Amino acid sequence: MEPKGLFEPITITLPDWVAGIVDPEASYADDLARMRLAVALSDANIERATGGPFGAVVFNAETGRVVGVGVNMVVPARNAVLHAEIVAFMTAQQRIDSYTLANGPHELYTSCEPCAMCLGATLWSGVRRVVWAATRDDASRLAFDEGPVFAASHEYLRARGIRLEQGPLRAEARAILERYGTSGGAIYNA
């Protein structure tokens, strides 16, 4: 196969099944309902074999509506940047037609604590709050490296007004990570 030209556009397309799980018209009521969606995405992503065991959603905290959605697409899209959080930020910014989500009460729910790259992206994204289910330790136990994230990294974001919290469904999200590991899924950052 001829390699793609240097200047060819990059197109990022969510798996088809995502539209069957995310309701663009619904109001997701609370932390639990919102995290349930992020975790359902991580679960479906490994069931459908469309990427790693991670899902993320940007919500408008007041309306409860979905603004952006992401799943891990690193291996199938051949793109190491496409963690679930990154895809959720990109789709949210495209939807609101702005490079910053700071113009509204936007919050990220992610099935797993953000890695160093995604934590940096969080700062630039304009979201006000990040909530995760599985923790850094849960991911590390599966040999997913989280990169250079320190207590001072979280403090850095908090000092800039971003709330970072461990939320509901940790056990469920961790079980999905473990299922991915035991099914021989690629641990591409090992």
Add this chain to the structure above:
Amino acid sequence: MEPKGLFEPITITLPDWVAGIVDPEASYADDLARMRLAVALSDANIERATGGPFGAVVFNAETGRVVGVGVNMVVPARNAVLHAEIVAFMTAQQRIDSYTLANGPHELYTSCEPCAMCLGATLWSGVRRVVWAATRDDASRLAFDEGPVFAASHEYLRARGIRLEQGPLRAEARAILERYGTSGGAIYNA
């Protein structure tokens, strides 16, 4: 204007003029020639008003050929993730058709020291070496926040075999940052 649908693909297209500056057939001989290209991209990006004052290139260190190219596209593309380094990683991975650049002697040259997000992305990208021109301090003086990057962050990458170096053309790259600042360019991470 109707907002874009939640599930619409995202397309990332380099500015047209990039193909006039980057020679896909050339062998860029050494650190200086390679950095000259990264800095030329940052310069042209503000001249053409297609983004922030940052350029980056992934090279094959042995052949000297360009594998991926990026400029900052945050404001025009309405996408906070599209720092020059991120775009360079994405185009390089598309070109070699793999999510990792670790299968070859790939190195990133960037006009400015990577921020927290791009440093995390560096770890996942598979490049073996990163060389920058302007430093974190130069960018900070212009009020570009670099995010939670600590000495321990660099140590973390070095411990995993990635070389991180300040390279040639710092004064030239810093002058471009300053020109952008005095011309009233958007400091979107301020």
